[in-house]
Structure formats: structure tokens, C-alpha cells
Amino acid sequence: MRITDISTRRRGLGETEEMGGGKMIRTIVLGVGSFGEKRARAVKESLFGELVGVADADMERAAQVAQRLNVGRFSIDEVFEKETDVMCVATPNKYHTPLTIRALESGKHVLCEKPLSLNAEEVRKMVEASKKTGKFLKMGSNHRYFTSVMRAYEIFKSGELGDIVGFNGRIGNNGERVKESWFWDKEVSGGGTLLDNGCHLIDIARWFMGDFSKVMGVTSNIYWKECPVEDTACGIFVTNNGRMAVISSCWRQMAGYLHFEINGTDGYITVDGRFDTHGGDKVYWQGNGGKTIRCEDFGHIPPNSYVLELDDFYMALQNGRQPEPSGEDGLKIMGMIDAIYKNNGKEVNL
Structure with missing residues (x-):
């Protein structure tokens, strides 16, 4: 099933209809x-999902969210004994590994937030x-499910662009949301804007181009001078046959900033989401060697990427298929980011 078929299926199904006669997939959100x-x-x-409950180290916050959503409230310690099919881990990064492993070992599939x-x-x-454990692990990647990004991928898969030659993208936000929060604490976050924002575009670049074999990148602090992690980063990622993806991220962009371009042997495409539309962006493309520049504007479509991503996740589970991006994808992305952090300014073979 194509990614864009998810939206079509949602329009054709009632809100309470189950997929293919299967049971709803019970889910608990951690964090x-x-x-x-x-x-x-x-x-x-x-x-396709049923929210059983929520859990958080802050029980008062868990209680407030549980009340708003009319679901159960659990402590972190008790949640792994609950009857559920899926756990969604959305805690600060430091806790992703231990919570995900406990969830997998307790027999649950896991969607873990990026990174x-x-x-x-x-x-x-x-x-x-x-x-x-034989349980599926998926990395959260809601940017794949922006309507504009899904449309760009559909155009790419149609063959209009020919073979991909290169990728160039920029992403970020104004930094105010993460200011002086756990995102600034390297012990808890692991890094700054490259890990927070850049990983989205690295995932999208891999989705279109496949694996990369070489990386060079730099990080710095340009605006948030007191921030212990980087507020600006840029990476150059190279495939075995020399194709390049150039990706930059920054915590001093406009809020919700996203823009990327893909050059092909027969065409070109750009996703323009520079103005905080979160998926309601414009897609411009030129394909099949022609000169006509076409445009589709998704500004009228309300943001819905988190729901579309979950629908696709649940459908994969229903069909016994590995949800994407997988844990292996997340590992490769993390290796690319690690290479920049450990070798700031130096070229590294992956």
C-alpha cells in the first residue's frame, strides 16, 4: 500500500470501523x-488504535492528561504489566533505550519517538x-507523513524525476520552545538541533536516496551562546556512487521551518514549508524532462501527520509487516549524526 493511500482510506472509512475485521490495537503512551x-x-x-492509558514519571501530569483523554493513568513501574499491544515512548531521549527495551521484553511492539x-x-x-523478542520497533518520523512530503515521494516513485542526483534541505525552529529545557542538557538530549531537527531530513534523504557511505559535518553555537549543545549544524552525506545530500538545521529559523529540494536526471522537486504550515506546504516540480513547472498547494489541509503515521504503523502490525522507518533505519541515522559529533569538520567513512 502506498503511503498516500492512508489518507484515501481514512476518507472511505467510518471513524469506528476496524481494519479488515481485525481488533483495535491497544496502545499505551509513555511520557x-x-x-x-x-x-x-x-x-x-x-x-485502528485504542488508547488504553498514559504513563509518566510525573504522576500529576499523567493524571491531568488521562482525565482530558478519558483513559487510564499508570506509573512507569506498573505500565509494563498492563494488557496492551503497543507502547509509544515519548519521553526525553535519555530514557528511550531502557523504556523501549522493557516494553519489547514485556511483549509489546514499540513506536519510539525520534531520535x-x-x-x-x-x-x-x-x-x-x-x-x-521478535517484536517490531519503529522510529517516530511524522515528517514523512506531511501531505506535501507524501506527495513529493509519490511523484518520485512515479519515475518523473528519473534517477536522484542530489538532495538539499534545511530544517529548524526559532529555539524558543526548547530554550533552557532538557533539550539543552546533553546528558538528557544527546545533542542539539542536528539530533532534534536534522534527523527528520536525514531520514527523508535516506527514504529517497538509500544508504550513505561517507559524511562530513560541522556544528556550532551562533545564537544561543549559553546553550551547551549546538544550535546550528550542517552535514554532507555521500552515497557509494557519489550522490550527495546537504542538510542544515538551526534553532534560529522560523518556527516549523522545512524546505528541501531533490534534483533528478529528468526533473526536479521542492517541498516548501518555510512558514510553519506543518505539512500544508507547497510542492513544485518539473518532470519527465519537460519544462513545465507544476505546483500543488496543501495549505488548506489541516496538519494530521501524527494520525496518518499511526494509521500506517497499525496497518503494518495488522499485516505482520515491519513498520517504517525501522529500528535499523534509526540506527543508521544515529550513526550518521554520531560521526558528525565525534569528528566535527572531518570526513568520515560510515
Whole structure:
């Protein structure tokens, strides 16, 4: 099933209809800060998911979210004994590895928010636990489910662009949301804007181009001078046959900033999301060697990426298919980011 078929299927199904006669997939969300609550609300809105409850180290916050969503409230210690099919881990990065491993070992499939953990070594433990338990691990990647990005991928898969030659992208936000929060604490976050924002575009670049074999990048602090992690980063990623993806991220962009371009042998495409539309962006493309520049504007479509991602995740589980991006994908992305952090300014073979 194509990614864009998810939206079509949602329009054709009633809100309470189950997929293919199968049971609804019971889900508990671990960590209900701002993003965790978004995940929990998306489960409630999904066609195939049933939100059993939420858990958080802060029991008062868990109780407030549980009350708003009319679901159960659990402590972190008790949640692994609950009857559920899926756990969605949306805590600060430091806790992703231990919570994900406990969830997998308790017999649950896991959707873990990006980045999968602090570094590749920690992610590898998660991937190994997934293999050992036979349970699926998926990295959260809601940017794949922006309507504009899904449309760009559909155009690419149609063959209009020919073979991909290169990728150039920029992403970020104004930094105010993460200012002086746990995102600034390297012990908890693992890194700054490259890990927070850049991983989205690295994932999208791999989705279009495949694996990379070489990386060079730099990080710096340009605006948030007191921030212990980088507020600006740029990476150059090279495939075995020399194709390049150039990706930059920054915590001093416009809020919700996203823009990327893809050059092909027969065409060109750009996703323009520079103005905080979160998926309601414009897509421009030129294909099949022609000169006509076409445009589709998705500004009228309300943001729905978290729900679409969960629908696709649940459909994969229903069909016994590995959800994407997988834990292995997350491990490769983390390895690319680690290479920049450890070798700032130096070229590294992956």
C-alpha cells in the first residue's frame, strides 16, 4: 500500500470501523509532555488504535492528561504489566533505550519517538532487543507523513524525476520552545538541533536516496551562546556512487521551518514549508524532462501527520509487516549524526 493511500482510506472509512475485521490495537503512551500528549491524542483519532492509558514519571501530569483523554493513568513501574499491544515512548531521549527495551521484553511492539536514543551504541541495544523478542520497533518520523512530503515521494516513485542526483534541505525552529529545557542538557538530549531537527531530513534523504557511505559535518553555537549543545549544524552525506545530500538545521529559523529540494536526471522537486504550515506546504516540480513547472498547494489541509503515521504503523502490525522507518533505519541515522559529533569538520567513512 502506498503511503498516500492512508489518507484515501481514512476518507472511505467510518471513524469506528476496524481494519479488515481485525481488533483495535491497544496502545499505551509513555511520557506525556507536549509531544507525548500529541501522540496520545493521535491514537484516539486513529482508525485502528485504542488508547488504553498514559504513563509518566510525573504522576500529576499523567493524571491531568488521562482525565482530558478519558483513559487510564499508570506509573512507569506498573505500565509494563498492563494488557496492551503497543507502547509509544515519548519521553526525553535519555530514557528511550531502557523504556523501549522493557516494553519489547514485556511483549509489546514499540513506536519510539525520534531520535531513537542518545547515540548509536544505545540504539543498537534497542535493535538487538527487538530482534531477540521478535517484536517490531519503529522510529517516530511524522515528517514523512506531511501531505506535501507524501506527495513529493509519490511523484518520485512515479519515475518523473528519473534517477536522484542530489538532495538539499534545511530544517529548524526559532529555539524558543526548547530554550533552557532538557533539550539543552546533553546528558538528557544527546545533542542539539542536528539530533532534534536534522534527523527528520536525514531520514527523508535516506527514504529517497538509500544508504550513505561517507559524511562530513560541522556544528556550532551562533545564537544561543549559553546553550551547551549546538544550535546550528550542517552535514554532507555521500552515497557509494557519489550522490550527495546537504542538510542544515538551526534553532534560529522560523518556527516549523522545512524546505528541501531533490534534483533528478529528468526533473526536479521542492517541498516548501518555510512558514510553519506543518505539512500544508507547497510542492513544485518539473518532470519527465519537460519544462513545465507544476505546483500543488496543501495549505488548506489541516496538519494530521501524527494520525496518518499511526494509521500506517497499525496497518503494518495488522499485516505482520515491519513498520517504517525501522529500528535499523534509526540506527543508521544515529550513526550518521554520531560521526558528525565525534569528528566535527572531518570526513568520515560510515
